[in-house]
Every structure is written in C-alpha cells, then in structure tokens.
Amino acid sequence: MADILIVDDDSMLAEMLAVHLGNSGHRAECAATLTEGIECARRGRFDVVFLDVQLPDGNGLNAFSRFAETASRPEIIIMTGSGDPDGAKKAIQSGAWSYLEKPHVLRDLLLPFTRALQYREEKQKISRLPVALKRETIIGASPSLASCLDQVATAAASEATVLITGETGTGKEVFARAIHDNSNRAAQAFVVVDCASLPETLIESILFGHVKGAFTGADRAFGGLIAMAHGGTLFLDEVGELPERIQKTFLRVLQEHRFRPVGAAREEFSNFRVIAATNRNLDQEAADGAFRADLLYRLRSLPLHLPPLRERKEDIRPLSRHFLARLCDRAKVGSKGVADEFFEYLHAYDWPGNVRELQQTLEQVFATAVHHPTLFAYHLPQQIRVCKTLECISAEAARTRSEHTVPPTSPPVTWKAFKAEKEREYLRHLFASTKGNIRDACTVSGLSRARLYQLINLHGLDPETSCRD
Numbered sequence: 001m002a003d004i005l006i007v008d009d010d011s012m013l014a015e016m017l018a019v020h021l022g023n024s025g026h027r028a029e030c031a032a033t034l035t036e037g038i039e040c041a042r043r044g045r046f047d048v049v050f051l052d053v054q055l056p057d058g059n060g061l062n063a064f065s066r067f068a069e070t071a072s073r074p075e076i077i078i079m080t081g082s083g084d085p086d087g088a089k090k091a092i093q094s095g096a097w098s099y100l101e102k103p104h105v106l107r108d109l110l111l112p113f114t115r116a117l118q119y120r121e122e123k124q125k126i127s128r129l130p131v132a133l134k135r136e137t138i139i140g141a142s143p144s145l146a147s148c149l150d151q152v153a154t155a156a157a158s159e160a161t162v163l164i165t166g167e168t169g170t171g172k173e174v175f176a177r178a179i180h181d182n183s184n185r186a187a188q189a190f191v192v193v194d195c196a197s198l199p200e201t202l203i204e205s206i207l208f209g210h211v212k213g214a215f216t217g218a219d220r221a222f223g224g225l226i227a228m229a230h231g232g233t234l235f236l237d238e239v240g241e242l243p244e245r246i247q248k249t250f251l252r253v254l255q256e257h258r259f260r261p262v263g264a265a266r267e268e269f270s271n272f273r274v275i276a277a278t279n280r281n282l283d284q285e286a287a288d289g290a291f292r293a294d295l296l297y298r299l300r301s302l303p304l305h306l307p308p309l310r311e312r313k314e315d316i317r318p319l320s321r322h323f324l325a326r327l328c329d330r331a332k333v334g335s336k337g338v339a340d341e342f343f344e345y346l347h348a349y350d351w352p353g354n355v356r357e358l359q360q361t362l363e364q365v366f367a368t369a370v371h372h373p374t375l376f377a378y379h380l381p382q383q384i385r386v387c388k389t390l391e392c393i394s395a396e397a398a399r400t401r402s403e404h405t406v407p408p409t410s411p412p413v414t415w416k417a418f419k420a421e422k423e424r425e426y427l428r429h430l431f432a433s434t435k436g437n438i439r440d441a442c443t444v445s446g447l448s449r450a451r452l453y454q455l456i457n458l459h460g461l462d463p464e465t466s467c468r469d
C-alpha cells in the first residue's frame with residue numbers, strides 16, 4: 001500500500017483519482033491548492049504526489065522542488081493540460097517521474113504509477129545500504145547540493161558515462177573527482193584532459209599516444225592519456241571544445257575502448273570510464289551542428305547539473321568558513337572572527353564566477369586582512385560592497401514608495417522643505433550603507449565628490465556619525 005497526495009483544484013477529478021487508487025489498496029489524500037498541498041506534504045509521508053500544473057495559487061511546476069524536498073522525498077507525477085508539449089518537457093526537466101495528460105489520467109495512470117512505486121522501493125533499499133559517500137572536498141548542505149550528491153552516489157555505483165554541466169566555477173571537476181573517488185576505480189588513475197588546451201596538431205598523439213618516429217620530434221614512444229586511464233577514469237573537461245575532427249574518432253573509441261596510437265600498426269585496448277564536463281549548451285550546439293549529437297547522447301548516459309551559487313546561497317557561509325579555515329591553516333595564523341554583516345554582503349552578491357570567485361575573493365580578503373583578528377564587510381572588494389548597498393537603497397526606496405501610497409494625514413509642507421527632508425533621509429541612508437566612506441558613497445549615488453560635500457554642508461551632516469544613526 002502506498003500513500004498518495006493528489007494536488008488538483010478540479011475536485012471531481014481528484015476525487016475520482018482518489019477512489020480509483022483507494023480501490024487498488026492505496027491511501028490517497030487530496031489538496032485543492034499549492035499551499036494546502038505543500039502543507040500536507042510537509043505534515044505527512046507520501047510515496048507519490050500527483051501534481052496539477054495550473055493551480056489557483058500558482059504553477060505546480062514552479063513549486064516542484066518544494067514537494068520533492070519534503071522529508072519523505074516523494075516521486076512526483078505531473079498532470080498537464082492536454083497537448084501542452086512545453087509543460088510536459090518542463091515536467092521531465094524538473095525531475096518529475098512522469099507526466100499524464102489531464103483528460104486521460106485514469107486511463108494512462110497504471111504504468112507510470114507502478115514504475116514510480118517500483119523505483120521508489122528499489123531506491124529505498126539502496127539508500128539503506130551502509131554506503132558513506134566520501135565527500136570531504138565538497139562543502140555545502142543546500143537541498144540542491146544534497147540532490148547532486150545523491151546523483152554522485154548513483155554515478156559512482158555505475159560504470160555509465162557522466163556529463164556534468166554547470167556554469168564556470170560551480171565545481172564540475174570537484175564532482176567528477178568525487179564520482180571517481182567513490183567508484184570501484186578509485187585506486188586507479190583519474191586522468192584529466194583539458195579539451196580547451198589540446199594543441200590542434202598534437203591531439204591524436206596526446207590522446208592515443210604515438211610510436212617512436214611517428215612524426216618529426218617523436219624520438220620516444222608515448223602511451224597517451226587514454227592508455228593512462230586504463231582501469232581508471234578519463235575526465236574530459238570542457239568537452240564542448242573537442243574539435244569536430246576528433247569527435248567522430250572519439251565516439252568510436254568510447255564505444256569500443258580501442259584506439260590506434262599515431263604511427264602504430266595495431267589497435268590498443270583501454271578499460272577507461274569517461275566523465276565529461278561542459279559549461280556550454282551542447283544541446284543547442286548539437287542542434288546547430290557544432291557538436292555531434294551522437295557523441296552528446298553517448299556522453300550523457302547520466303547527466304549531472306550543478307546549480308550556480310546564486311541559486312544555493314545557503315552554501316555561501318559553510319564554503320566561506322571552509323576556505324577561511326584553510327587560508328588560516330596555510331598562513332599558520334589562528335582562526336579569525338567574521339562579523340555577521342560580512343556574510344550578509346556575500347549573500348547579496350550574485351557570484352557570476354560561482355564557488356571559484358568566492359574562493360578567490362576570500363583569498364584576496366585574507367591577504368589584505370591577514371593581521372586583523374576579525375573580518376568586516378569593509379574588507380570585501382568594492383563591487384561586492386556596492387552590490388549590498390544598492391540592495392539596501394532599493395529596499396529603502398520601495399519602502400518609501402509604499403509609505404507614499406498611503407494618503408498623507410499631516411498638513412502638506414512646502415516643496416522645498418519636503419525635498420530637503422528627503423535629501424537628508426537619502427544621505428543618512430547612503431552613509432549608513434557605505435559606512436561613512438565618501439568614495440563608496442560617490443560610487444553608489446553617482447554624485448561627484450564636490451556635490452556630495454556641498455550636500456553634507458547644506459544639511460549639516462557628518463558621514464561618520466550619520467552611518468551610526
């Protein structure tokens with residue numbers, strides 16, 4: 001017997017589905033809105049959620065992760081309107097087990113539902129196995145990182161080719177190593193091929209090796225990276241950069257594990273496993289003919305997408321603490337205190353360079369504050385401080401705007417007096433956000449230094465004390 005949650009505002013359909021499932025020995029509960037559904041999923045334990053897309057208080061697909069991340073981690077079957085290919089595609093991309101078209105839910109339900117339960121049962125058996133994932137190099141505890149770690153465990157237990165995607169600096173190489181370190185191949189080599197820096201004329205020789213005298217300068221035989229990865233893992237970093245000429249040859253090597261070193265008469269064999277990574281949209285490139293679609297499908301037996309840091313900001317604090325502790329260790333200095341607003345500033349920033357940018361920023365901060373026992377927001381690079389400051393100012397502007405939608409109850413003042421008061425308010429806030437730093441205040445406000453000093457005099461303000469008001 002399974003526990004099912006049906007989230008649909010069509011009460012007749014929900015009821016019919018509940019009765020149908022009840023007749024097969026399952027226990028079904030219904031919710032008519034997203035809010036009610038999420039609340040039910042949090043309170044109860046469900047094996048499967050049937051989730052409608054169009055709900056009165058929002059789109060089911062957008063709330064997908066809120067169901068998937070509840071304690072019982074249910075399998076989710078999406079119910080879409082009929083003939084909505086976009087909805088169906090989005091459902092599968094968000095990790096739904098399957099999708100059913102609304103008018104045929106009862107007719108089409110049996111197979112996906114049975115398979116989802118079977119999958120769930122097997123998943124629970126596997127997760128009960130006492131396997132501890134070695135993940136010392138991977139810091140973070142956000143739900144999305146946890147889900148990536150689940151996928152690392154699955155990939156490590158299999159021999160399938162993995163394609164890791166994600167923006168630059170999200171940790172693709174770290175995750176590739178973690179898959180290798182947790183696999184049966186851990187004792188053998190992890191060979192990195194940086195496809196972006198392979199010299200065009202030497203690619204075959206670097207990958208497949210060469211015999212002595214194969215070309216001018218080949219005064220010794222070389223085994224090649226594929227041979228080196230025998231028994232271990234071949235990590236193709238930036239695989240999208242692999243020249244077209246090699247893509248075809250490589251596809252064959254990937255399928256047959258046989259390759260011919262340059263100048264050799266015979267083929268060699270290597271038992272390697274491939275993990276590839278890219279920050280490019282290879283689907284698009286395959287559609288445009290810039291990357292071989294057959295190679296892409298072959299590489300992507302198991303896909304693993306790493307979310308950017310801005311979508312898992314919970315990881316910023318533990319990552320920062322980890323990097324700072326490592327820097328203190330290396331410099332042989334005691335651990336440093338970190339002011340709370342330091343993290344607030346890190347949170348407000350979008351981290352286009354992801355974890356790598358965070359790590360480099362902290363190295364920079366550490367170098368400038370090596371003798372300071374505490375790190376303050378002031379130690380952070382200017383672009384990060386400006387970002388937080390702009391966030392404060394726009395929040396303040398929104399607050400002021402909303403205050404002004406309320407009809408004024410006090411008698412109107414002159415325009416001049418009103419403007420002066422708003423100017424003073426703005427300046428006070430500007431100094432509070434920039435900690436009284438004139439240079440930052442000019443950057444953020446766009447005022448020249450001369451105009452800023454003029455306004456300070458006019459309103460009799462002191463930037464240093466204003467920032468503490």
Ligand SMILES: Nc1ncnc2c1ncn2[C@@H]1O[C@H](COP(=O)(O)OP(=O)(O)OP(=O)(O)O)[C@@H](O)[C@H]1O
Nearest residue numbers: 137138139167168169170171172173174279355356
């Ligand atoms: N979750 C994490 N925990 C600890 N360190 C991490 C994590 N993710 C990334 N890093 C660190 O961030 C840096 C960048 O990681 P990595 O080289 O794996 O990124 P990448 O996605 O392969 O980048 P690129 O696409 O530019 O090659 C490395 O120093 C790595 O150790």
